[in-house]
Amino acid sequence: xxxxxxSPRHEVTEMGQEVTLRCKPISGHDYLFWYRQTxxxxxxxxxxxxxxxxxxxSGMPEDRFSAKMPNASFSTLKIQPSEPRDSxxxxxxxxxxxxxxxxxxxxxxxxxxx
Amino acid sequence: xDQVTQSPEALRLQEGESSSLNCSYTVSGLRGLFWYRQDxxxxxEFLFTLxxxxxxxxxxxxxxxxxxxxxFLHITAPKPEDSATYLCAVKIQAGTALIFxxxxxxxxxx
Numbered sequence: 001x002x003x004x005x006x007s008p009r010h011e012v013t014e015m016g017q018e019v020t021l022r023c024k025p026i027s028g029h030d031y032l033f034w035y036r037q038t039x040x041x042x043x044x045x046x047x048x049x050x051x052x053x054x055x056x057x058s059g060m061p062e063d064r065f066s067a068k069m070p071n072a073s074f075s076t077l078k079i080q081p082s083e084p085r086d087s088x089x090x091x092x093x094x095x096x097x098x099x100x101x102x103x104x105x106x107x108x109x110x111x112x113x114x
Numbered sequence: 115x116d117q118v119t120q121s122p123e124a125l126r127l128q129e130g131e132s133s134s135l136n137c138s139y140t141v142s143g144l145r146g147l148f149w150y151r152q153d154x155x156x157x158x159e160f161l162f163t164l165x166x167x168x169x170x171x172x173x174x175x176x177x178x179x180x181x182x183x184x185x186f187l188h189i190t191a192p193k194p195e196d197s198a199t200y201l202c203a204v205k206i207q208a209g210t211a212l213i214f215x216x217x218x219x220x221x222x223x224x
Contacts, residue, residue, distance in 0.1 A: 004157075033211055042216040043158075043201065050209065091157055101205065102148070103212060105157035 002026075004106035006092050012112045018080040021109045024073055025094030033093040033103060034067055034077050043091070049075065050097075061086075082113045116141045120202050120215035127222050130191045135218045137202030138184040145205040147185050148212060149178050152199045161200075192222045 005024040013019055025032045033048040047057040052069045060067070064083070069075040079086055089110050093103040117140045127133055139147070146165050150158035162171045164180035171178050175196060177188045187200055199219045203212035 031209070043203075043214040045211040045213075048211050055209075056211065093157075097209065100163055101146070101208065102160055102163060104160060105150075107157050110155075 004092055004094055004104055006090075006106035006109050008109060009107060010110045010112075012114065013082055014114050015083055016081040017113075018078065019082045019086075019111060019113075021077040021079075021090050021092075021111070023075045023077070023092030023106060025075070025092070026096075026104055027073070029094035029096045029104075030072075031095045031097065031101070031103075032069060032075050033095075034075070035091045035093065035105075037089045037091060037108070046077070046090075079111075082111075084113045087111055087113050116204070116206060116213055118202055118204055118213055118215040120200075120218050122218060123216070124219045125221070127189075127192055127220065129193055129222055129224045132188070132190045132192070134189070135187040135200055135220070136184060137187070137215055139202075139204050140183075141204055141206055141213070143206050145207050145210075147180055148203045148205070149185070149187055150201040150203065152201055152217070158201055189220070192220070194222050194224050196220060197222045 007022045034046040037043045045059040047067045049069045067077045089108045091108045093105045095101050095103045119138050121136045149161040152158045162178040167182045175190050179186050199217045201217045203214040
């Protein structure tokens, strides 16, 4: 299995631009999570989906952030407009419902907003 | 408020010098406690899940233990390749996200 796939791996953009991050979960997994990691705050949940339906978006910072999961194999996280404080590493993770529900993480997208 | 605290923030060891990392948690309920390893520039890599107090799991030089209030990750005779950030996380109930601690960065020198 290829694991969780994220793209792009690195993104540098200017303040005010739209940024779209992409994620392909592990095949067969029914949960998908978006996390953000910073030095100050560590890993924090932004939003998660179950069977393509958003379950908890309480971690989304503000209306500039939006996430979609149009099908079981693809999700996007969009920031519009981007701001320098959005600079962080964004991780996507997926898991399968059941006894363990272990989350498996992608390699992350390192975002720098200038 | 559900909270996970890891200590120390950073730990420097000599090769072969055993030690332990701590993860204490204050949660409304515990579905599972997870340990991950994260190398620079990479995503967290799953190590262990512990479900109940008294449970222990081992993998090579690592052993994780769980009590009602904390978990320890014991590293026996570490090697330089064990250098990484170790993250602890808890799941409160089924079908929810993980709550992470801020991690312990371990450096092992030869």
